[in-house]
Amino acid sequence: MSSRVLITAGASGVGRAMAEAFDASGARVWIADVDEVALAGCPDHWQRSRADVADEAAVSALFREVEAEWGGLDVLCANAGIAGPTAPIEDVRLDDWRTCLAVNLEGAFLCSKHAAPVLKRQGCGVVLITSSTAGQYGYPNRAPYAAAKWGVIGLGKTLAMELGPFGVRCNVICPGAVEGPRMEGVLEREAAAKGMTRDQVYQGYASGTSMGRFVEGRDIANMAVFLASDAARLVSGQVIAVDGHTVNPDPKL
Known part of the structure; x- marks a missing residue:
């Protein structure tokens, strides 16, 4: 039987790249997303649900639906995230802080919580x-x-400890700067805040890696497929960067 893979934020960006890669590997794919337009634009043979990962009732319903339809789950890709505000700490609004953590950290927690019993x-x-x-x-x-992203690393390492005795592995993937619309928004906001051009900020990010470039969604997706495979059967509790080798996380732009 082919693997059953659930991917949150699977209708676009890195999530869609993961869905395409798992699909190409022969897996059955189920994507969850809040963007109904993006969901509608995905291949017809992917199963899909509209779900907000920050809403526990929606997450619980999603996992009940998956288990009822598939009878179980082989791979959870807790991928949903948002960029959050770009501002000095003193200018960050509490509501923006909470929203960013709700999606990025609490969303991963809720999906893991409801996947664990299955x-x-x-x-x-x-x-x-x-x-x-x-x-x-x-x-x-x-x-x-x-x-939030530091938090999910702690979550992932803890899950590996809790779930390992049950034959379940957990790993954390750390993308670097990924080409795409979300990163474009970050570049534009940083450029405006620093009085620079978008290209100057882009180059600052790229020059912070030894390979001098951004990564693409497919690079993250390929790592996900590997980590989900039997080739990685004893890889668990690991934090793996796919970033072109970050050598300077704070390049002076």
Whole structure:
């Protein structure tokens, strides 16, 4: 039987790249997203649900639906996230802080919480959480995002300890700067805040890696497929960066 893979924020960006990669590997794909337009634009053979990962009732309903339809779950990709505000800490509004943590950290917690009983009953499975290199090094003017992404690393390592005795693995993937609309928004906000051009900020991010470039969604997706496979059967509790090798997390722009 092919693997059953659930991907949150799976209708666009890194999540969609993951869905495409798992689909290409022969897995059955189920995507959850809040963007109904993006969901409608995905391939017809992917199963899909509209779900807000920050809403426990919606997450609980999603996992009941998945289990009823599939009878279980092999891989959870807890991928949903938002960029959050770009501002010095003293200018961050509490509501913006809470919203960023609700999606990035609490969303991963809620999905893991409701996946765990399913995976433990099976005695097997994989949880993959999308963090960020901001969760390894921090990043100025991105305090809510960095705090949330540090938090999911602790969550992932703890899940590996809790679920390992039940045959379930958990790993955390840390993308670097990923080409795409979300990062474009970050670049534009940082450029405006620093009185710079978008290209100058882009180059600052790229020059902070030894490979001098951004990563693409497919790079993250390929790592997810590997970590979910039997080739990684004893890889658990790890935090793996896919970032072109960050050498300076705070390049002086």
